[in-house]
Amino acid sequence: MQLRVMVTGRNRKIASDICNRLVSDKGYRVIKCASSKEALFLRVLAELPHLIIICLGYETKDTVSVFDVLKECTGRGGITIIVIANDTDQKLFINNTRLERMFFLPRPVSLFALYEKLNEIEQRVEEDKNNGTSLITEFVNPNADDLPPRKHLLVVDDDPDLLFSIKEQLREFYEVTLVPSGKAALKYLSGHRVDLVLLDYLMPEMNGPQVLERIRKINGLEQVPVVFLTGVTTKDTVVKTLVDYKPQGYVVKPSKKSELVAKIIDILG
Amino acid sequence: MEEDLKTLEACGIDLDTGIGYTGSREKYFLALQRFCGSYGNNRAKIDSALAREDHEQLQILVHSLKSNARMIGALSLSAKFEALEMAAKNRDTETIRTGTPDALSDYESIVKDLESVGTTEKPGADDSPSAGEASEGDVCSPAKAREIADGLLAALEDYDDEAGALLAEKLAGYPFAPPQQELLRKASGYIREYLYDEAAELIRQIAETIG
Numbered sequence: 001m002q003l004r005v006m007v008t009g010r011n012r013k014i015a016s017d018i019c020n021r022l023v024s025d026k027g028y029r030v031i032k033c034a035s036s037k038e039a040l041f042l043r044v045l046a047e048l049p050h051l052i053i054i055c056l057g058y059e060t061k062d063t064v065s066v067f068d069v070l071k072e073c074t075g076r077g078g079i080t081i082i083v084i085a086n087d088t089d090q091k092l093f094i095n096n097t098r099l100e101r102m103f104f105l106p107r108p109v110s111l112f113a114l115y116e117k118l119n120e121i122e123q124r125v126e127e128d129k130n131n132g133t134s135l136i137t138e139f140v141n142p143n144a145d146d147l148p149p150r151k152h153l154l155v156v157d158d159d160p161d162l163l164f165s166i167k168e169q170l171r172e173f174y175e176v177t178l179v180p181s182g183k184a185a186l187k188y189l190s191g192h193r194v195d196l197v198l199l200d201y202l203m204p205e206m207n208g209p210q211v212l213e214r215i216r217k218i219n220g221l222e223q224v225p226v227v228f229l230t231g232v233t234t235k236d237t238v239v240k241t242l243v244d245y246k247p248q249g250y251v252v253k254p255s256k257k258s259e260l261v262a263k264i265i266d267i268l269g
Numbered sequence: 270m271e272e273d274l275k276t277l278e279a280c281g282i283d284l285d286t287g288i289g290y291t292g293s294r295e296k297y298f299l300a301l302q303r304f305c306g307s308y309g310n311n312r313a314k315i316d317s318a319l320a321r322e323d324h325e326q327l328q329i330l331v332h333s334l335k336s337n338a339r340m341i342g343a344l345s346l347s348a349k350f351e352a353l354e355m356a357a358k359n360r361d362t363e364t365i366r367t368g369t370p371d372a373l374s375d376y377e378s379i380v381k382d383l384e385s386v387g388t389t390e391k392p393g394a395d396d397s398p399s400a401g402e403a404s405e406g407d408v409c410s411p412a413k414a415r416e417i418a419d420g421l422l423a424a425l426e427d428y429d430d431e432a433g434a435l436l437a438e439k440l441a442g443y444p445f446a447p448p449q450q451e452l453l454r455k456a457s458g459y460i461r462e463y464l465y466d467e468a469a470e471l472i473r474q475i476a477e478t479i480g
Contacts, residue, residue, distance in 0.1 A: 036292060159333035160462040161303045165340055167430075168296045177428050180463045187466075188428050204329050231332055231354075254340040257292040 001122050006049040008033040008040065011057030014084055014109065018053060021111065026118065034172045037069045038261050042173065044070065044079070050125050051080045051118070056089040061096045064089075068098050080121055084109055150175050151268055152193070156185040156211065157200035157229060162253065166198065169257040174264070182206030186214055189221060196268055198251070201230040212245050225267045229253045273298075277342075280382040287342030297341070301383055304341050308380045312373070319369065327365070328357035334376070346375050411480045414443035418476040425460070425469040433460045433468065440475075449475045 005028050007015050015032070022028045033043045035054075044052070054067060070081065081102040083093060090104050105114060152175040155166050163178040170176050177194070179185045182203060189197075197215065201208040208228055215221050228250040248267050251260060274294070278284055284297075291297040311334060318326040335350035349372040356364035409417065417440045424432035437457045445453060452471045459468035 157333075158329065159337065161300075161307055161337050162333065162340075163463055164303050165291065165296075165300050165337075168299060169292055178430055178463045179428060179465075184428070184463075184465070192427075202329060202332055204326065231336055253336045254290045256290055 001126055003028045003051060003118065003122060003125065004031065004047060004049040005029070006031045006033050006043065006047060006052045007055065008035045008052065009055030009057065009084070010035055010059065010063060011055040011084070014057070014107070015053075015055040018055065018084075018109070018114075025111075026115070035063070035066060036172070036257075037066045038258055039172050040066065041069045049079060051082065051121055054081065054083045054085075056083060056085040056093060059085075059089045059092050061092065064093045064096050067093075071098050071100070082114070082117065151195040151264075152177070153196050153198060153264070154179065154185060154188060154194040155198045155229075156180075156182065156203075156208075157198075158203045159200075162200075162229075165254070166260070169255075169260055170264075173261060182208075182211035182214075185211055186218075189215060189218055193220065194224065196248075196264060197224060197226045198229055199226050199247070201228045201250070209245050212247060227251055227263060227267070229255075277383075280379065281343070281345060282379075283342035283344050285342070286344065287340065290340045290342075300341055304337055305380050305383050308376070312376070315369075315373065319365075324357045324360055324362075324365070328354055331357065331372075338376075338379075343379055346372070346379055349375060408444060409439070409442040411443070414440060414479045415476065417443075418472060418479065421472055422469055422476075425465040425472065428463075428465050430460060430463055430465075433465065437468075437472075440472075443479065445475065445478065449478050 003026070005022055007019050007022075007030060009015050019030045019032060022030050031043060031047045031049060033039050052070065056064070070079075081099065082105055083090070083102050084105045084107060085093060086107050090106075103117060105117075150173070153170060154177050155163055155170075156179050157163050157166070158180055160180060163180065167176045167178055177188065177192075179188055183206060185197070185199075199208045199211055203211075212226050215224065215226065225248040228247050230250050230252055249263065251263050255263075274284060287300070288294060288297045291300050311330065315327065315330050318324075318330060331350040331353045335347050335354055338344075338347035338350060349368065353365065353368050353372055355361075356368060417436055421433060421436035421440060424436055434457070437453065437460055441450075441453060452475050456468040456471040456475070459465075459471070
């Protein structure tokens with residue numbers, strides 16, 4: 001049967017090899033995921049994998065502790081965790097995470113041992129399905145290739161360094177286009193559709209409210225969500241304009257990745 | 270990397286804050302590279318705004334620098350930029366006069382400290398081999414160069430910064446004459462600053478010279 005396997009972890013070489021093997025040898029559906037709390041949380045909820053393979057490499061307490069986010073998912077049953085690690089990373093993982101149950105596979109990886117375990121998991125999932133006891137019901141989407149693309153965000157800010165940083169924060173979840181001015185934003189929006197606009201409040205030539213006013217006049221973009229990016233010193237001013245311009249809110253910059261993503265999820269779902 | 274982190278802390282950088290904003294150590298170092306790489310440009314803009322006594326422009330510049338400094342954990346510097354921002358907003362010329370040299374001195378000092386820990390390969394420095402110069406083994410034919418230039422213009426039309434940067438690097442594999450190499454370097458710089466239309470204009474000029 002086709003297992004859904006999520007592969008994550010800092011050891012990208014091993015992760016990549018395993019992904020390729022699982023697709024070519026076993027025909028599994030493989031989901032690659034960045035090893036950050038937000039990505040793990042969102043992807044596990046979205047994909048409901050049968051198995052998560054964590055490929056550890058050069059870990060620290062901070063880097064392994066992100067996997068605590070899986071505790072809730074694995075605690076409910078149905079998801080097996082296999083951790084590929086050397087002795088040092090294995091000890092670090094055991095001592096610094098709160099996960100209750102996982103399987104360790106040492107490096108170099110024995111495909112034989114891994115596949116044996118995968119066969120067991122396949123059997124268990126098959127049995128659960130037949131007995132109706134699985135918490136996860138399998139659904140094979142015949143239109144998998146037609147699934148909608150990732151949400152597309154436009155970020156408008158006159159500071160290229162901030163644009164770069166915001167894209168780095170959001171790229172694993174969204175398609176992100178960056179523009180350095182209101183003029184460029186309006187030009188882009190005249191020919192492209194986006195799902196949300198992050199708009200700097202204070203910019204030269206055309207400020208955020210002026211850009212928003214013009215966006216609202218573009219056919220088809222009257223309702224596009226707009227979130228102002230504001231520095232602390234302009235926050236009060238932004239709050240006052242919320243009534244006049246009705247953006248979907250604001251984010252104080254610089255913003256932590258989790259706060260920014262949470263704000264976007266709040267609006268886009 | 271551990272040594273670099275320790276040295277950064279010794280420079281007064283609040284690493285927890287910086288890594289908290291950027292999300293990971295790797296992305297934090299990328300943010301540091303950008304912060305240092307943009308020093309020259311930012312400094313020139315501030316000096317120009319001061320010379321013209323353009324307080325509005327100064328406010329916008331230090332407003333951005335305040336956030337960027339905070340993002341890398343340079344909290345003291347961020348506070349100084351914030352004070353300057355308020356001074357510029359209130360047209361407080363006395364505070365601008367007394368506070369600016371101190372803030373700029375700190376700015377310069379932090380960038381130098383970051384350079385000393387080897388975390389500051391300035392992106393798109395003029396001597397970068399990827400920006401306008403062919404490196405051995407990467408040379409491409411005129412036909413290939415035209416194909417790349419077309420793809421690059423399409424990427425810039427789409428405001429795709431990553432594809433644009435990649436294709437600009439590939440286009441450097443064509444043995445352009447020095448003036449076109451310089452234009453390609455400039456175009457790469459524009460792409461790094463997301464100035465797609467300006468970059469496209471230069472690429473069109475360069476593309477006309479492909480044999």
